[in-house]
Amino acid sequence: xxxxxxxxxxxxxxxxxxxxxxxxxxxxxxxxxxxxxxxxxxxxxxxxxxxxxxxxxxxxxxxxxxxxxxxxxxxxxxxxxxxxxxxxxxxxxxxxxxxxxxxxxxxxxxxxxxxxxxxxxxxxxxxxxxxxxxxxxxxxxxxxxxxxxxxxxxxxxxxxxxxxxxxxxxxxxxxxxxxxxxxxxxxxxxxxxxxxxxxxxxxxxxxxxxxxxxxxxxxxxxxxxxxxxxxxxxxxxxxxxxxxxxxxxxxxxxxxxxxxxxxxxxxxxxxxxxxxxxxxxxxxxxxxxxxxxxxxxxxxxxxxxxxxxxxxxxxxxxxxxxxxxxxxxxxxxxxxxxxxxxxxxxxxxxxxxxxxxxxxxxxxxxxxxxxxxxxxxxxxxxxxxxxxxxxxxxxxxxxxxxxxxxxxxxxxxxxxxxxxxxxxxxxxxxxxxxxxxxxxxxxxxxxxxxxxxxxxxxxxxxxxxxxxxxxxxxxxxxxxxxxxxxxxxxxxxxxxxxxxxxxxxxxxxxxxxxxxxxxxxxxxxxxxxxxxxxxxxxxxxxxxxxxxxxxxxxxxxxxxxxxxxxxxxxxxxxxxxxxxxxxxxxxxxxxxxxxxxxxxxxxxxxxxxxxxxxxxxxxxxxxxxxxxxxxxxxxxxxxxxxxxxxxxxxxxxxxxxxxxxxxxxxxxxxxxxxxxxxxxxxxxxxxxxxxxxxxxxxxxxxxxxxxxxxxxxxxxxxxxxxxxxxxxxxxxxxxxxxxxxxxxxxxxxxxxxxxxxxxxxxxxxxxxxxxxxxxxxxxxxxxxxxxxxxxxxxxxxxxxxxxxx
Numbered sequence: 001x002x003x004x005x006x007x008x009x010x011x012x013x014x015x016x017x018x019x020x021x022x023x024x025x026x027x028x029x030x031x032x033x034x035x036x037x038x039x040x041x042x043x044x045x046x047x048x049x050x051x052x053x054x055x056x057x058x059x060x061x062x063x064x065x066x067x068x069x070x071x072x073x074x075x076x077x078x079x080x081x082x083x084x085x086x087x088x089x090x091x092x093x094x095x096x097x098x099x100x101x102x103x104x105x106x107x108x109x110x111x112x113x114x115x116x117x118x119x120x121x122x123x124x125x126x127x128x129x130x131x132x133x134x135x136x137x138x139x140x141x142x143x144x145x146x147x148x149x150x151x152x153x154x155x156x157x158x159x160x161x162x163x164x165x166x167x168x169x170x171x172x173x174x175x176x177x178x179x180x181x182x183x184x185x186x187x188x189x190x191x192x193x194x195x196x197x198x199x200x201x202x203x204x205x206x207x208x209x210x211x212x213x214x215x216x217x218x219x220x221x222x223x224x225x226x227x228x229x230x231x232x233x234x235x236x237x238x239x240x241x242x243x244x245x246x247x248x249x250x251x252x253x254x255x256x257x258x259x260x261x262x263x264x265x266x267x268x269x270x271x272x273x274x275x276x277x278x279x280x281x282x283x284x285x286x287x288x289x290x291x292x293x294x295x296x297x298x299x300x301x302x303x304x305x306x307x308x309x310x311x312x313x314x315x316x317x318x319x320x321x322x323x324x325x326x327x328x329x330x331x332x333x334x335x336x337x338x339x340x341x342x343x344x345x346x347x348x349x350x351x352x353x354x355x356x357x358x359x360x361x362x363x364x365x366x367x368x369x370x371x372x373x374x375x376x377x378x379x380x381x382x383x384x385x386x387x388x389x390x391x392x393x394x395x396x397x398x399x400x401x402x403x404x405x406x407x408x409x410x411x412x413x414x415x416x417x418x419x420x421x422x423x424x425x426x427x428x429x430x431x432x433x434x435x436x437x438x439x440x441x442x443x444x445x446x447x448x449x450x451x452x453x454x455x456x457x458x459x460x461x462x463x464x465x466x467x468x469x470x471x472x473x474x475x476x477x478x479x480x481x482x483x484x485x486x487x488x489x490x491x492x493x494x495x496x497x498x499x500x501x502x503x504x505x506x507x508x509x510x511x512x513x514x515x516x517x518x519x520x521x522x523x524x525x526x527x528x529x530x531x532x533x534x535x536x537x538x539x540x541x542x543x544x545x546x547x548x549x550x551x552x553x554x555x556x557x558x559x560x561x562x563x564x565x566x567x568x569x570x571x572x573x574x575x576x577x578x579x580x581x582x583x584x585x586x587x588x589x590x591x592x593x594x595x596x597x598x599x600x601x602x603x604x605x606x607x608x609x610x611x612x613x614x615x616x617x618x619x620x621x622x623x624x625x626x627x628x629x630x631x632x633x634x635x636x637x638x639x640x641x642x643x644x645x646x647x648x649x650x651x652x653x654x655x656x657x658x659x660x661x662x663x664x665x666x667x668x669x670x671x672x673x674x675x676x677x678x679x680x681x682x683x684x685x686x687x688x689x690x691x692x693x694x695x696x697x698x699x700x701x702x703x704x705x706x707x708x709x710x711x712x713x714x715x716x717x718x719x720x721x722x723x724x725x726x727x728x729x730x731x732x733x734x735x736x737x738x739x740x741x742x743x744x745x746x747x748x749x750x751x752x753x754x755x756x757x758x759x760x761x762x763x764x765x766x767x768x769x770x771x772x773x774x775x776x777x778x779x780x781x782x783x784x785x786x787x788x789x790x791x792x793x794x795x796x797x798x799x800x801x802x803x804x805x
Contacts, residue, residue, distance in 0.1 A: 123149030147174030175200030201228030229256030261295030317344030377466025442471030461488035469498030489516025506535030555581020610642030617649025643670030699730030731758030759786030
């Protein structure tokens with residue numbers, strides 16, 4: 001045994017040591033340094049903290065009037081962090097320097113531990129800046145005093161159009177200062193998660209009455225109550241510029257809901273309104289929703305409305321449905337986690353049958369059962385505008401769970417919101433896509449739809465079962481890796497008879513259970529055009545699905561594909577858990593006499609599977625390679641009974657060349673049966689029996705077989721993890737067989753209990769044997785004497801033999 005040692009080689013650092021420059025007499029032009037200073041959103045230590053005054057200095061110094069300098073990138077949106085700054089600007093900066101700002105348009109100071117004092121410097125810069133259009137200050141404790149500094153600067157600034165102050169500890173006084181400034185020419189303002197309250201909201205209301213620039217306002221999570229909501233609604237009745245308003249996770253109340261409804265009846269400018277709540281908020285009940293819905297009836301401007309997490313209930317859903325019947329402008333409606341059941345869904349669906357404006361309806365996290373999904377499916381057949389319908393459900397069927405698409409977490413909705421603000425959306429995890437309704441209905445003429453890995457459940461299958469029969473163009477549908485379950489499988493089976501154009505359907509990895517798979521198979525047998533249930537092309541010659549977590553019902557579907565595919569030559573299902581599903585696969589292999597390679601290792605086929613394969617081997621004339629090995633933790637290993645059935649097949653089979661039975665539970669009886677069969681078999685070239693309970697008796701049976709069998713070329717008797725190992729007695733028996741054997745080229749006896757006696761016996765046999773080219777005796781009990789005997793034998797053996805010990 002050896003060990004490869006890797007020595008680390010010294011690597012010259014590419015980082016140059018920092019040399020502090022001499023203090024210049026006049027400002028130094030900043031140099032672009034895009035590679036060495038990556039942007040950090042959140043400072044995690046003192047060294048990572050970027051001084052605000054240094055960043056402001058970078059803006060002041062870098063922005064000059066000469067735009068043709070070679071060291072200035074021609075990009076107005078360059079982030080401040082991408083430029084080298086100097087230390088000289090820690091103190092006061094003269095107005096003449098500040099007035100040079102003309103280039104940088106975005107300053108990102110989010111989560112930089114900005115102090116109130118530093119915010120004064122930001123305000124001073126902003127008051128004279130003539131180029132900055134976006135200022136992001138979120139996540140800093142700037143308090144009312146810092147807000148006042150920004151407000152004062154906005155009175156003079158004429159270029160800033162976007163201001164982000166999410167979670168900045170702004171209270172009533174800061175809100176008043178900002179509102180009194182008029183917010184300059186800002187078009188987008190984000191003040192989410194501060195503590196403005198009703199008084200702060202009132203201050204903004206006064207500003208909204210005269211402001212003609214602001215179009216996007218976010219006041220979410222600000223403890224705004226009934227009174228503040230009513231004042232906002234009154235202000236918006238007169239405001240003609242606000243297009244997007246978010247006041248989610250506040251305390252609207254019945255009066256606030258009513259006031260917002262009244263506002264919608266006269267306001268035609270507002271396009272997007274987010275009133276969603278959270279598990280911790282005081283929510284609108286069905287009555288409040290009803291009062292609000294009245295405004296939707298006459299509204300002719302709103303395009304998107306979010307009422308998620310409110311106690312809408314069945315009554316509220318009915319009120320919204322009635323409003324939608326007369327509303328012809330709303331396009332997106334979100335009612336996630338609204339405690340809506342079958343009655344509410346039925347009322348809503350009825351009114352949506354003739355609606356021609358709504359394109360997206362979100363009903364995730366409600367109490368929608370299969371019956372409710374079927375009702376929605378009937379509605380979708382008649383509705384011509386809906387393109388998106390989300391029905392993701394909670395894990396336990398009520399509002400206490402978590403949305404499957406990861407958008408909302410009932411346990412910590414606030415944490416979700418903050419993580420999105422702090423870190424941005426997580427793009428590393430795949431997000432489920434809504435079902436493309438028009439593609440499924442066939443209105444787009446699309447031939448192939450892929451809905452794999454979208455967390456679809458039985459409710460989604462109910463929708464599909466209603467829509468697929470009306471589609472006359474769809475030929476391929478991939479539903480693999482979802483959660484349709486037993487009920488979903490049965491629903492899909494029911495609709496298949498109406499899917500005359502469908503030729504390829506993939507239902508693997510859906511937890512169909514046996515009854516669900518049986519229903520699908522029964523429907524499949526009656527289909528004329530459908531050729532596959534696993535997405536296998538009729539021209540495909542190989543199925544390789546190893547290491548895929550296949551279950552027994554997946555094996556049943558694969559078996560159907562094998563049975564109807566005339567070109568298959570290889571099926572590899574290794575390292576799965578198809579269990580009894582293997583019997584279906586084996587039966588299909590028996591019927592389809594084209595499969596040459598069948599790999600079922602690691603599936604726990606057990607004695608029943610071995611018995612079925614024994615029958616296949618008696619008549620099959622195509623199979624050449626068969627893997628039935630197991631893993632050490634399997635509970636369904638092949639025993640002596642299964643070995644007897646395999647032996648019966650081998651006795652008459654004339655095509656099988658490789659048989660792998662390693663890590664099963666074969667003992668002497670099973671080994672004896674296989675040995676007897678191989679005395680008559682003339683095709684098998686390789687037999688792997690490692691990690692079985694062979695012992696000396698089994699070795700003797702195999703030795704007797706080798707006396708007469710001249711076809712077998714490779715025999716693996718490795719004893720790793722075996723409870724019954726070979727000793728020198730078994731090695732001596734094999735040695736006797738090797739003397740006259742003229743076929744075996746490889747013999748693996750690794751990890752057994754063979755000592756010098758066995759080694760010397762094998763060495764003596766090698767002096768006569770002319771076929772063996774590889775003998776593995778490593779990890780046995782052989783001393784220097786046995787090793788010398790083997791070495792001497794290898795020197796005279798022709799052809800050359802490789803002996804490992």
